[in-house]
Amino acid sequence: MKKIDFHIHTIPKATGENFVFSLDTLKEYIKIAKLDAIAITNHNFFVEDNNWFKLNKLYNEFIYKNKDKKLLLIELGLGFNTPGIIRLPFESMTSQFKNTTLIRVNNNDCNLTLELNNKVILVKNDCCQFINNLTSL
Numbered sequence: 001m002k003k004i005d006f007h008i009h010t011i012p013k014a015t016g017e018n019f020v021f022s023l024d025t026l027k028e029y030i031k032i033a034k035l036d037a038i039a040i041t042n043h044n045f046f047v048e049d050n051n052w053f054k055l056n057k058l059y060n061e062f063i064y065k066n067k068d069k070k071l072l073l074i075e076l077g078l079g080f081n082t083p084g085i086i087r088l089p090f091e092s093m094t095s096q097f098k099n100t101t102l103i104r105v106n107n108n109d110c111n112l113t114l115e116l117n118n119k120v121i122l123v124k125n126d127c128c129q130f131i132n133n134l135t136s137l
Helices: 023-033 050-065 087-096 127-135
Strands: 004-008 037-040 071-076 100-105 120-123
Touching: 004 127, 071 087, 071 127, 087 100
Parallel strands: 004 037, 071 100, 100 120
Antiparallel strands: none
């Protein structure tokens, strides 16, 4: 079984909250909790710093270089906090690229904004449970 924490913060949840992110503290937490993976969420904030733009450029280059190959997009538990970053672009790519399939795993909101016919697999399930099921195959 894989152990994953899907709710890590790197910035305060509210203005004035006494919180300072420490990479060393995060590493220690991961070690003590024996986590296999983490997901960082900052709720209503999306950090678009220089590093994000650099990585986003590399990501887009990879996607468009491979758009005519078989491409599987897996979306785990994304809602509508920042839909323009992953959720809506994944639907758009699935619609536009003929060999692309989208797997959307979401316990609360598997709805689509585009008609994707047989190019999408919607899984109404908890992301941790979904990953655990995959690892037990």
